[in-house]
Amino acid sequence: MSMRKNTEIDNSRRSFLTAVCAAAVGSVLPEDGGPVEIIDIHQHTHYSGRSDEDLVAHQLKMGVTKTVLLPAGSKYGLEADAWGNDSVVALAKKYPKGFYFFANELPDVPETRSVIEKYLKMGAIGVGEQKFEVESDSKHIELIATIAREYDVPVLMHFQHGKYNTAFDRFHKILEKFPKVNFIGHAQTWWGNIDRNHDQTVMYPKTKVTPGGITDRLLSDYPNMFADLSAGSGLSALLRDEDHAREFIKRHQDKLLYGSDCNDRIGEGEKCSGSQQLATLRRLTPDIKVLEKIFYKNAARVLKIK
Numbered sequence: 001m002s003m004r005k006n007t008e009i010d011n012s013r014r015s016f017l018t019a020v021c022a023a024a025v026g027s028v029l030p031e032d033g034g035p036v037e038i039i040d041i042h043q044h045t046h047y048s049g050r051s052d053e054d055l056v057a058h059q060l061k062m063g064v065t066k067t068v069l070l071p072a073g074s075k076y077g078l079e080a081d082a083w084g085n086d087s088v089v090a091l092a093k094k095y096p097k098g099f100y101f102f103a104n105e106l107p108d109v110p111e112t113r114s115v116i117e118k119y120l121k122m123g124a125i126g127v128g129e130q131k132f133e134v135e136s137d138s139k140h141i142e143l144i145a146t147i148a149r150e151y152d153v154p155v156l157m158h159f160q161h162g163k164y165n166t167a168f169d170r171f172h173k174i175l176e177k178f179p180k181v182n183f184i185g186h187a188q189t190w191w192g193n194i195d196r197n198h199d200q201t202v203m204y205p206k207t208k209v210t211p212g213g214i215t216d217r218l219l220s221d222y223p224n225m226f227a228d229l230s231a232g233s234g235l236s237a238l239l240r241d242e243d244h245a246r247e248f249i250k251r252h253q254d255k256l257l258y259g260s261d262c263n264d265r266i267g268e269g270e271k272c273s274g275s276q277q278l279a280t281l282r283r284l285t286p287d288i289k290v291l292e293k294i295f296y297k298n299a300a301r302v303l304k305i306k
């Protein structure tokens with residue numbers, strides 16, 4: 001056997017061992033051997049009543065190194081009893097290297113601009129989670145986009161048919177009017193529409209996916225559109241058709257951002273959709289460079305996290 005052959009075997013063995021180790025520690029190892037990193041772009045304080053202490057433990061258990069906290073606006077608690085701007089500032093202050101925060105407010109109240117600006121000035125790195133009963137191309141969302149453009153931060157949108165950021169088929173108008181603002185799509189209607197044959201009334205479709213749905217096209221056609229893989233909706237979008245998911249991940253590898261958005265206190269197993277999504281992404285993404293993009297590189301770029 002030649003030297004060259006031996007080296008090849010060594011290399012393939014090494015990459016296999018690297019993959020095994022990465023799976024074992026629950027993370028990916030950057031090729032430079034640097035620190036293990038996972039950025040979770042979607043968590044909440046007081047989520048279904050969960051304490052800060054339990055949230056921090058949950059993130060550690062999942063192997064997350066940096067967490068982005070999305071506050072509620074002054075009303076509704078994001079329909080999850082989530083707390084608002086002051087609570088996310090407080091936790092990020094306590095753990096400045098591990099926790100970052102967005103600014104948020106209802107988009108259709110007199111205080112929208114003043115509240116969001118106040119927290120952007122305090123260090124918020126984005127606006128959202130925008131989960132309010134307006135149309136996705138309304139003047140209210142235009143106001144949110146205008147503020148985001150002024151501060152050069154992304155906007156995270158919860159799309160839910162008949163309820164939040166409706167008229168999803170018209171959202172492309174906002175992407176066209178605000179080409180410099182990055183939008184991150186999330187939730188049932190966002191993920192349902194990876195399928196060209198999506199029935200808008202079905203929140204968690206289980207059928208095979210035909211590519212070319214609204215979401216698939218927004219990600220392909222607009223450089224300022226990104227996707228948040230969090231929650232049951234993000235997990236189910238990959239699990240419902242794994243052959244489709246492998247191609248979707250390859251196709252949109254520069255647009256997908258990992259997020260958890262789960263309210264459990266465990267951080268592993270079947271009650272924790274965030275850790276299941278990490279496992280699913282590892283399983284469906286053989287290329288470690290693509291996995292690194294989805295786990296943290298895309299988020300670091302879009303959210304400007306160093």
Ligand SMILES: [Zn+2]
Binds near residue numbers: 158
């Ligand atoms: Zn949401």
Ligand SMILES: [Zn+2]
Binds near residue numbers: 272
């Ligand atoms: Zn969880």
